[in-house]
Structure formats: C-alpha cells, structure tokens
Amino acid sequence: MERPPQPPTSASASAKVELSGAKIIWECLEREGVDVVFGYPGGTILPTYDAMVDANVRHVLARHEQGATHMADGYSRASGRTGVVIATSGPGATNLVTGLATAMMDSVPLVAITGQVSGPLLGTDAFQEVDVTGVTIPITKHNYLVRDPRDIAPALREAFALARSGRPGPVLVDITKDAQTRTALFDWEAAAPRRHLRHVPPPVPEELLARAVAMIQSSRRPLILAGHGITLSGANRALVEFAERAGIPVAATLLGLDAFPPGHPLFLGFMGMHGSPWTNLAIQEADLLIALGMRFDDRVTGDPATFAPHARKIHVEIDATEVGKNIPVDLALLGDLKAVLDRLVPRTPVLETGPWLETLDGMKALFDSPQWPRVRKGEGMSPVDVLRELQTQAPGSVMVSDVGQHQMWEAQVMRHQRPRTLITSGGLGTMGFALPAAIGAKIACPDAEVWVVAGDGGIQMNSQELMTLTQEGLKIDIAVLNNFNLGMVRQWQTHFYQDRRSASTLTISPDFPMLARAYGLRGALARTPEEAAEAIREARASATSTLIEFQVDPEASVYPLIPPGARIQDMIHEPPS
Numbered sequence: 001m002e003r004p005p006q007p008p009t010s011a012s013a014s015a016k017v018e019l020s021g022a023k024i025i026w027e028c029l030e031r032e033g034v035d036v037v038f039g040y041p042g043g044t045i046l047p048t049y050d051a052m053v054d055a056n057v058r059h060v061l062a063r064h065e066q067g068a069t070h071m072a073d074g075y076s077r078a079s080g081r082t083g084v085v086i087a088t089s090g091p092g093a094t095n096l097v098t099g100l101a102t103a104m105m106d107s108v109p110l111v112a113i114t115g116q117v118s119g120p121l122l123g124t125d126a127f128q129e130v131d132v133t134g135v136t137i138p139i140t141k142h143n144y145l146v147r148d149p150r151d152i153a154p155a156l157r158e159a160f161a162l163a164r165s166g167r168p169g170p171v172l173v174d175i176t177k178d179a180q181t182r183t184a185l186f187d188w189e190a191a192a193p194r195r196h197l198r199h200v201p202p203p204v205p206e207e208l209l210a211r212a213v214a215m216i217q218s219s220r221r222p223l224i225l226a227g228h229g230i231t232l233s234g235a236n237r238a239l240v241e242f243a244e245r246a247g248i249p250v251a252a253t254l255l256g257l258d259a260f261p262p263g264h265p266l267f268l269g270f271m272g273m274h275g276s277p278w279t280n281l282a283i284q285e286a287d288l289l290i291a292l293g294m295r296f297d298d299r300v301t302g303d304p305a306t307f308a309p310h311a312r313k314i315h316v317e318i319d320a321t322e323v324g325k326n327i328p329v330d331l332a333l334l335g336d337l338k339a340v341l342d343r344l345v346p347r348t349p350v351l352e353t354g355p356w357l358e359t360l361d362g363m364k365a366l367f368d369s370p371q372w373p374r375v376r377k378g379e380g381m382s383p384v385d386v387l388r389e390l391q392t393q394a395p396g397s398v399m400v401s402d403v404g405q406h407q408m409w410e411a412q413v414m415r416h417q418r419p420r421t422l423i424t425s426g427g428l429g430t431m432g433f434a435l436p437a438a439i440g441a442k443i444a445c446p447d448a449e450v451w452v453v454a455g456d457g458g459i460q461m462n463s464q465e466l467m468t469l470t471q472e473g474l475k476i477d478i479a480v481l482n483n484f485n486l487g488m489v490r491q492w493q494t495h496f497y498q499d500r501r502s503a504s505t506l507t508i509s510p511d512f513p514m515l516a517r518a519y520g521l522r523g524a525l526a527r528t529p530e531e532a533a534e535a536i537r538e539a540r541a542s543a544t545s546t547l548i549e550f551q552v553d554p555e556a557s558v559y560p561l562i563p564p565g566a567r568i569q570d571m572i573h574e575p576p577s
C-alpha cells in the first residue's frame with residue numbers, strides 16, 4: 001500500500017529527531033508511501049493507535065484480525081502494492097495466522113505489525129503474551145521481534161523491502177509495548193535496508209538463454225504454463241509478445257487466469273484438477289513446457305510421475321527453491337520473470353506451430369461447447385448458469401472468489417480480462433477469504449466493479465466483515481451460491497467415500513438477505529434464472545451493496561475432476577452412476 005515517496009512528514013527528512021517508537025512506526029509507514037492500513041486495536045498496540053491520531057494514514061477497522069489480514073491481502077493483489085495489517089498481541093496476533101499463511105502461499109507482499117508485551121514481561125506468560133514470531137516463522141518470509149525503539153525504523157524498512165523483493169510475501173514485525181512508548185533518535189536515512197539485496201538473483205547468463213532458445217527452436221509441440229508470477233512481475237505484455245512471436249499456446253494456473261487475455265487465439269485456459277480437458281491433455285501431448293512464474297503444485301500436476309511425460313521443461317522462476325521441487329526440469333532460468341522475458345523475446349525463434357495448434361483445436365472441439373462446463377440437469381438452478389449471467393452482465397469486474405465448488409466454476413466460466421481481476425486464495429484454499437479480500441480490493445480500486453462469489457459455507461466464515469463494508473461506504477456486490485452444502489466436501493464424499501455424507505450438509509443457515517440487511521446492505525433472493533438475471537441487474541443499478549442469495553442445485557458437482565494424485569488421463573467427466 002505504498003504511495004510514491006512522500007514529502008517529509010512531522011519529522012523533517014534530514015533532521016534526526018527524538019520520537020516515541022509509536023511515532024516512528026507512523027513516520028516509517030508514511031515514508032513508505034502507505035496510505036491505508038487494516039487493523040484492530042488492543043492493549044499492547046495502544047501506543048501505536050494513540051500516535052495514529054496524528055498520522056496521515058487511513059485506518060480501516062475490521063471486525064476480526066483475520067478479516068483485516070485478508071483485506072490487506074486483497075488490497076495488495078488488486079493494486080500490486082504492499083498491504084499493511086496491525087493487531088495487538090496474543091489473540092490479535094494469532095488471529096493473523098490464517099491470513100499470513102494465505103498470503104505466503106500466494107506470494108502476496110504484506111507487512112504485519114503486532115504489539116507485544118513489554119520487554120521485562122517477555123517470557124513470563126504475561127497477559128496476552130504469545131510468541132508470535134515463533135508461531136509465524138513458517139508462514140512469513142521473515143519476522144522480527146523489536147524490543148528497542150532504535151530498531152523500529154530499520155526493522156520496518158527492511159520488512160517493506162523484503163515483502164516486495166524477489167518472490168513477494170508477508171513479513172511480520174512484532175514490537176514490544178515499551179519499545180512503542182520509549183523514545184529514540186529517528187534517522188530515516190541510517191535505517192535504509194541492505195539485506196534484501198541478497199534475495200534478487202543475478203541476471204540469467206547469456207548461455208542459459210541460448211539453451212532456452214535452442215530448446216524452443218527444436219520443439220514442435222511447445223506449451224506455456226502461465227502462473228501468478230506473470231502478474232506479480234508485471235510481465236503480462238511480455239508474455240503476449242513471447243507467445244505471439246513464437247506461436248506458442250498458453251495454459252494458465254488458477255492464479256494465472258487473469259495473466260493473459262482470455263479471448264486470445266493462443267489462450268487454452270485453465271489447467272489442473274478442474275481445468276478444461278483440452279488444456280490438461282495438451283500438457284500430456286506437449287514436447288516442451290515453458291513454465292512461467294508457476295510452481296507445479298499438486299492441483300496442477302496430479303500424479304507427478306505421469307505429468308507431461310513427453311515434455312522437456314524450462315522453468316522461469318524467481319525463487320530457486322521452487323526449481324525441481326515438485327517436477328524435475330531440464331533448464332531453469334532464475335530471475336524476475338519480466339526481466340528474463342524481456343531478454344528472451346527478441347531471441348525467440350518464430351516457430352511453425354500450425355499443425356500443433358490444429359491438433360489442439362481438434363482436442364478442444366471434442367469437449368468445448370456452449371454447455372461447457374457441464375453440470376447435471378438437476379433440481380433447481382444451475383450454479384454455472386448464474387455465473388454465466390454474471391459474466392454477461394458484469395464483464396470486466398474484479399471477481400473475488402472464496403473456496404469450494406463456486407471458486408472452480410468461477411474459474412471455468414468467467415473471463416478475466418485484465419491482470420488483477422481474479423482474486424482468490426489459490427495455494428492455501430482459505431474459506432472466508434473472499435469478502436474481506438474484496439473490501440481491500442475495492443479500497444485499492446475504488447472505480448472498479450467488484451463482485452464476491454462465495455458459497456453458503458464460506459460466507460459464514462467472515463460474514464462479520466459485512467459491517468466493515470458498510471462502515472467504509474463501499475459498493476461491493478456479493479453472490480452467495482447457496483447449495484445447502486459444503487459443496488466441494490460433499491462432492492469428494494460422493495466420488496471418493498461412496499457418497500457417505502459426513503458433516504457436509506448445511507442443514508441450517510441464516511436468512512442471507514436478512515443478514516445482509518442487518519448489516520446495512522440490500523438483500524435479495526433468486527431461485528430461478530429469471531430471478532437471478534433480475535437480481536444481478538438490480539444489484540448493479542443500486543448504489544448500495546447487495547448480497548444476492550442464489551439458491552442452486554444442491555447436488556451439482558464440478559467437472560472435470562482429476563482425483564487427487566491421479567494421472568491427468570484419469571479425469572472424471574461426470575457423476576458416478
């Protein structure tokens with residue numbers, strides 16, 4: 001959430017002044033260009049909240065620290081800036097855990113600032129003491145425990161630099177209460193970060209680029225696998241140039257779906273467990289995979305031993321630890337994706353991929369139709385039809401989806417026209433993510449039309465943030481696909497547990513439209529396609545945010561489905577008979 005470098009604030013740029021640690025925190029945030037933070041106060045962070053009164057930063061008071069973290073995350077994903085979340089010690093800090101893990105898995109730059117009990121109390125099991133740096137080591141890029149006000153500025157500056165450098169991610173800075181109240185000489189210049197420079201790999205050697213070019217040159221059936229790294233590095237345009245120049249088709253991961261224009265003739269679409277069959281079969285037929293900013297996770301590969309058996313693999317990746325982790329590769333180009341592509345594109349040969357593209361067209365024709373993706377013709381409204389209607393009426397919206405069947409249908413049906421218009425928890429699969437993330441996204445992009453797509457299960461996980469939405473005067477519309485089930489769990493029970501339903505039926509839920517109204521939104525109910533179309537029209541026309549409950553077929557399942565760990569060719573196309 002950084003603005004361009006700011007003019008000096010209360011402490012002048014060059015002068016070194018004695019300030020409380022709390023004031024130093026806000027000085028640093030302002031100088032980092034932060035204009036909004038998401039948070040929730042409490043005892044050990046009170047000095048910082050007190051100093052906030054004089055700071056020039058918007059604070060969004062969430063209703064739960066998890067919500068605040070997802071808001072900062074959504075803000076970052078929608079804008080490319082670093083999100084900031086603030087919480088108190090103990091339960092406030094532990095409530096950040098799911099949000100930090102979500103951001104870590106999806107490489108989202110965040111800075112979390114937590115209050116901690118005063119230095120003399122550390123290790124005494126003091127009231128609301130928890131070792132949050134210990135708790136968050138595996139789910140942050142780095143974290144700090146700051147006990148001395150002199151260390152606040154260096155820690156925060158380094159935290160911002162680390163969060164956005166190399167592979168982005170969350171960084172937590174835990175600051176004791178007495179470090180916030182004591183004073184120190186604030187010296188912005190002297191606090192400049194140095195360590196983060198280690199995280200940027202050196203430029204790719206020319207000879208490795210030449211090897212990549214040779215591999216591309218000799219390929220007849222090349223395929224690009226586009227991941228989240230494309231958008232994170234701003235390589236969207238470079239990707240289009242690369243694909244067009246060489247005539248290489250592009251498949252996308254869930255988080256790569258908005259990385260490449262969906263209507264482009266070279267776009268093959270969604271790969272992986274619920275990806276389109278032709279995209280997955282293309283992977284199995286390819287003789288060269290060029291993986292760009294993606295990490296071959298298990299939802300993409302299925303059984304790694306049988307994944308892309310005929311393909312040599314080039315992996316362009318900024319994080320060396322990802323290379324060869326899940327799938328062995330033949331060549332790794334380590335570095336910022338845009339920097340690598342900018343050098344690779346002019347060297348890329350023009351390939352004769354016509355026959356390969358014709359083969360792919362043939363494969364696509366076998367499956368693709370206006371009815372794809374298929375859901376059973378069952379009781380009630382088809383969830384896919386609801387999303388098609390949303391696509392027709394609100395193309396180009398920022399779609400923020402939760403986790404479950406609706407997330408997969410959203411990915412299959414909606415066309416994400418521009419980078420940063422699909423926001424979803426891909427790696428951690430965090431239910432309850434969408435509503436707060438949408439609040440952050442809307443604050444980042446106030447002129448965008450923003451939609452939440454959630455299930456009846458997930459919307460209940462952070463529904464308290466409906467209050468934050470109204471409090472901030474935001475216009476966000478919410479589509480709850482109510483299938484009266486934890487649908488994805490029910491679907492797995494159907495396929496993998498002989499349809500024995502265990503704790504997957506939501507026998508009782510709140511009256512969703514009434515719940516929306518209780519929080520100051522409009523509420524609407526749609527049970528038929530006609531009602532759905534009308535409800536979407538009315539929601540878009542209204543200045544007030546609307547939550548629409550779409551009651552959909554409880555038994556609809558997402559197809560295709562590659563069973564976890566199975567071979568791509570074992571994909572299931574329809575319900576068990």
Ligand SMILES: Cc1ncc(C[n+]2csc(CCOP(=O)(O)OP(=O)(O)O)c2C)c(N)n1
Pocket residue numbers: 402403404405406407429430431432454455456457458459481483485486487488489
């Ligand atoms: C926090 C969390 N808890 C549990 C899960 C496991 N899980 C994945 S999908 C799902 C069901 C989601 O149900 P709902 O929100 O109604 O969406 P639907 O699948 O019906 O579209 C569950 C419980 C999860 N992903 N996240």
